[in-house]
Amino acid sequence: MATKARTRAKQVDAQGGDPAGTLRDYYEQMSLVRAFELRSGEMYARAKIGGYCHLNLGEEATVVGLMAAIEARDYLFTGYRDHGYALLRGLSPERVMAELFGKTTGVSGGRGGSMHLFDAETRLFGGYGIVGGQIPPATGAALALKYQESAGPDAAAVMCLLGDGTTNIGAFHESLNLAGLWKLPIVYVIVNNGLGMGTTVEKASAEPELYKRAASYRMPGLRVDGDDVLAVRDAARDALQQARESRQPVLLEVMCYRLRGHSVVDPARYRSPEDTTIAQQSDPVPSFRAELIASGVLSEADATAIDEAADARVTEAVTFAEESPEPDPDDLFAYVYATAVANAPSALPGEPVMDAL
Amino acid sequence: MPDVIMPRLSDTMEEGELSRWMKQVGDEIHKGDVLAEIETDKATMDLEAFDNGILEQLLVAAGALVPIGAPVARIGDGSNIVADGAAPAAPTTAPTTAPTDAPTAVAPAPATAAPTSPARPTGELRTSPLARKIGREHGLDLHTIVGTGPQGRITRTDVDAAIAKQETAVTTAASAPVSAPLAVIPQPATTSTGSTDSVAVPVSRIRAVTARRLTESQAVPHFFLTSVVDVERLIAFRADANASLAALGIKVSLNDLFVRASAVALRAHPEVNASWGDGVILRHSHVNVGVAVATDDGLLVPVVTDADQKSLGAIATETRALAGLARTGGLSLAQMSGGTFTISNLGMFGIDSFTAVLNPPEAGILAIGAASDVPAVRDGVLVTVPTVKITLTVDHRVLDGAVAAAFLRDLTTLLEEPLRIVL
Amino acid sequence: MNTDTDNTEAVTTRTITYRQALNETLRAELEHDEKVFLIGEEIGVFEGSYKITAGLLEDFGPDRVLDAPIAEEGFVGAALGAAMLGMRPVVEIMTINFSLIAIDQIVNHAAKMRSMFAGQVSIPLVIRMPGGGGQQLAATHSQNLEVWYAHIPGLKVVAPSTPADAKALLTAAIRDDDPVIFLENLSLYSAKGEVPDGEQIAEIGKAAVVKTGIDLTIVSYSRGTTTALEVANQLEAEGLSIEVVDLRSLRPLDRDTICASVKKTGHAVVFEDDWLSYGIGAEISATIGEGVFDFLDAPVRRVAAAEVPLPYAKSLERAALPSAADLARVVREVLNLAPATATSNDK
C-alpha cells in the first residue's frame, strides 16, 4: 500500500480563511455521503439494490473536496463509484436512491443502476462501468468545449475521475496524450484508494507514483492528501483554473483509503490487518468531525445533530425509492434510438420477428 | 484482337457499371482512347482502349453491371461490325437462372408447382416442406387437403391423415377376406380434431411415441401375406420340451417357438432381415427379433438379440424377463432398440387372424392369431387339426411378393416340422 | 470422450460445481504441462472475481499465476505473444464485456496469424470468460457477445453447459494448438453435476444430444441448455417428446448433429441468450433450412433476448431476457398446440 503524501498538517485552523459556515457545510456533506453509503450497503443486503454496488466509504473528504471545487458549468465524468459525487452535484438523495432501487424516479430512470448515474441538467455526464470507459468521452467533451467557447475564467472545463487501477488501461494513456497534444480544458483526477479490487498500486503500476505519468504528456501532475477536504478542494480548483484559463490539462492524484471491500459483496480478506488498520485510522469523517470540534467550529451536539439529520435525509430517500414505481415492461424499447427508424426491433423474447406472409 | 474487358479499377471492386459509352460502333479507336465511363464502388473511372482498330461491337448496354474480366466490346479491323441496335441486353452478375427442380425419378407432384402457378387465386396453398415431401412421395394432391396448422398450413398431421384414409380405402378394397383389419394398436386419432363430443385423454409418452412411429409406418408401401400353419406337431413338441425342461424351471411358450422359428427362417432369408435406408436396402448381420408386449401404458417391443444363435430355453427365459420389465416400466432403451423383425401375437386374446402395422425401419412383422381346430382329412378319416393363421406384413420397398412368399412358406414348414426349429 | 485407451475399468464420478470443475482442471493442466500458465486480472491474490482460480497462486506461485493490471488489450496480446513462442497461456478475462478492449488482439491478431503466416506459427492460447445477464449488472456488464467470436475464422469457440463438459472442454482447449475462446456463464458457476475422475478430453467441434425426443428439437448452448432441459422435462410430463441438442462448440458448428435431430423431429426452436438479429440462432436456422428443408413441418423459431441494451431495473431485465416460460410457449406454438393455461406466464 502506497504511503500517503500528507500535504499539510491536519489542523483546520492552520488553513485560515475558511469561514466556519463553509467548514460546517463540508462536514454536513461528508456526513450525508457516509450515511447514504452505509444505507446503500444495507439496502443491498436487503436485496433492494441489485447488480454491482461500489461505495465511496473512506473517500468522503475527496468527494466533498472535489465537488467543492467544480463549478455548475463544468462537466463531470466518473467511474462506477459515483454515488457521493451525484449527491454533491446536487441530485437529491431520493433520485439517487431510487436509481439504486431500479425505479422510474431514479436519475437514469432505473435503467442504469448504481454504476451508471447520469444527470444532464447538473452536467453529471455519467457513471461508467467499464474501467476507463469515461476517459475518452470526457476528453471529447473537453474538445467540444474548446470548440464551443473561448478560454477564460468563466469558461467551462471537464473533470474526469478515475481510479488508480484505471491508469493502466490503454484509454488512459491515449486520452492524456490527446489532451496534452490538443491542449484541452480537462482535469483528470486519479482517486487513488490504494487498490484496484484486490491489487495494490505497486503491483499494478510500474510507476506507482501515478501523478508522474503526467510527464509523458507534458502536463502538470500533482498529488494531494485525499483525507484533507480543503487540500483536495484547493488543488482541484487550481487545476480547473489552469484548464479554463490556459487550456492546460492537469493530472491530479488524490490519495485516500478504501474503507471496505471493492464493492458491497467483497469481504476484502486479501487485505492485511495493518492495511485495514491504517484505512480505519485515516477515515476522514470522524477525523474531520474531531478537528471541527477541537477548533470550536462545531460542538459535539452540533456534530451529532448533523449526523442525525443526514441519516434522516437518507431515510426519506429510502422511503421515496421504496414507494416509487418500477419501470413498466411496456417501455422496454424506449430510448434506444433518438431518431425514429424504420423496422426498429420490438420483439420480446420468443415473439415471432415477423408474421408469416 | 482480344475483347475489351471490364477492368479492375479499385481494390474492393468486383463489378463495375458501364455507365456511358463514349464511342460508337464504327469509330476508329486509338490506344488510350476513352471508350466508356465505368462506375465502381468507389468512383467513376475511364475505360481506356488497349488496342488500335475499329470499334466493331458493343457487348453490353449502358447501365449494365459487369463483373471484372467480362468482355464489354470488340475492337477489330472493321470487317465484323455489328450495329449498335444489336447490342445484347445487359448481362448481369446474377447467375443464369437454372431450373431449380432437377427432374428426379419421383413422379411430379402437383403440389410443388402450386405456389408459383399464376392461376392461383388469393389464398395461396400453405404447406410445410415436410408435408410437401410426403405428399410428393405419395402422389397426393395437396389441394385436396385441408390444413389444420397455423393459418391453415398443411402439416405432416394432415398429409398423414390423408394417406391413412387413402390406404384404408385401398386395403379394404384389395383384401376383401380380411374383414375389419385389426391393428395391433389403434390408429392415432388423427380425425378427432375439432370434434366437440370427444374427450381428450392425455397420452403417455409411450403412446405418443407409438403414435408417431405408426403414423410413420403408414407412409411405407406394404402388403400382407397369410399362411395357415398346422400346429399339431408344434403343440406336441412344446409339451415334450416343457417336460424335459421342467427340471430347469424353464417353460417354453408357443410364442417362443415362433420367435425361434422366425429367427431361423430369417437367417436363411437374409433379404427379409433388412430395412429400407434412404435409397439403399440395409441387410442386417444380426437377427434381432422384437416381441410386441401390451402394457398398461401402451405397446412396447423388447428385442431378443441374436435370436438365431440362442437356444429355445434361452429365448424363453429372456422373453419372459423382458416382458416382465416391459410391464413394470423397467426396460432400457437398449433393450428396445436394434430389432430387425417383429412378432405380434394376439392369439391369447382369441383373435383368429389380423394384420400388424410395420415397425419401422424393419421390413417385416408377423401377426399370429389363435389356434383353432379345422376339419381335415387324414388317412381318409375326417379329423380336426389345430391350425394358426400367421400374416406377414412386408415393406414393399425392400421385398417383393415372391421373395416374401418364399420366406413365409419356409417359416410355415419350420413350424410344421418343429424339430428343425431347434436343430 | 475419454481418450485414454484403457476404458475397461469403471470411471468414478463426483458431483461438483462448474466452478470447481474449472478450478480442478486448471490445476491439473498446470501440473500436466509446465508450459501452461495463467494470466488475468485478480486471479491471484483475489483468487478470481468469480473464484475460479482459488488456491492456484498459493500452489503454483506468481510465475504460473500472473496477476495482471487492468489492461486487457495488453495482457491478452502478451499471452498471444507468449503462445507464439510455444507457451500455453490460459487467460481469464473477468467478463466477456471487457474482452472488447482486447478484441483487436484476438480478432486481428490471434485469429489471423497461423494462416496469414502460412502455418509457421500456431497460437495455443485459451481465453476464458463468462458471459450472461440476469444479475442486474446493467447494459455494459450483461452481454452475450459469443457470436462476435463465433463469427471469426481462425478462432475456436466452445461453451460448456455442464461441469463435466467444463472439464473436458477446458482440457481440450488448453491442449489445442489454436486460439480457443472458452465461454463460461455467470449463472452456471454454482451449477452442480457429475464429473468423471481422471483425464477427460472432449472433441472440440461436436455437439451433443443431451436428451432424445421425437416431437421437436431445442438447440441451445451454455446456460440455455440447462433451461432447455428443464423445459423439455416439464413438457414431457405433458406427453411431448423433446430432443435437446447442446451445441458445446459454437465454432466450428456441428451442423450434422443439428440437422440429424431436426430431420427426425421436423420442428426446431433455438434458445439463445444473445440478441436475436444476426445471432447464434440465425446461423442455426439457416443451417436447418439448408440441410433439412424437406423435413421441416413448421418454421424454425428463435427465443432470444429483446434487442435493447439490457436495463438495470429488474422488471425490465426480466422482460428482456429469454426465459423458460418463453421457450415453453414457443415450443407449443411451433407444435401448433393450445397455449398452456395461465400459470407459466411470468412476464
Ligand SMILES: Cc1ncc(C[n+]2csc(CCOP(=O)(O)OP(=O)(O)O)c2C)c(N)n1
Ligand atoms: C475493462 C474492465 N476491466 C475490468 C473491469 C472489472 N473491474 C471493475 S472495477 C475494477 C478495479 C478498478 O480499480 P480502480 O481503478 O483503482 O478503481 P476503484 O474501484 O478502486 O475505485 C475492475 C478490475 C471492468 N469493469 N472493466
Ligand SMILES: [Mg+2]
Ligand atoms: Mg482504486
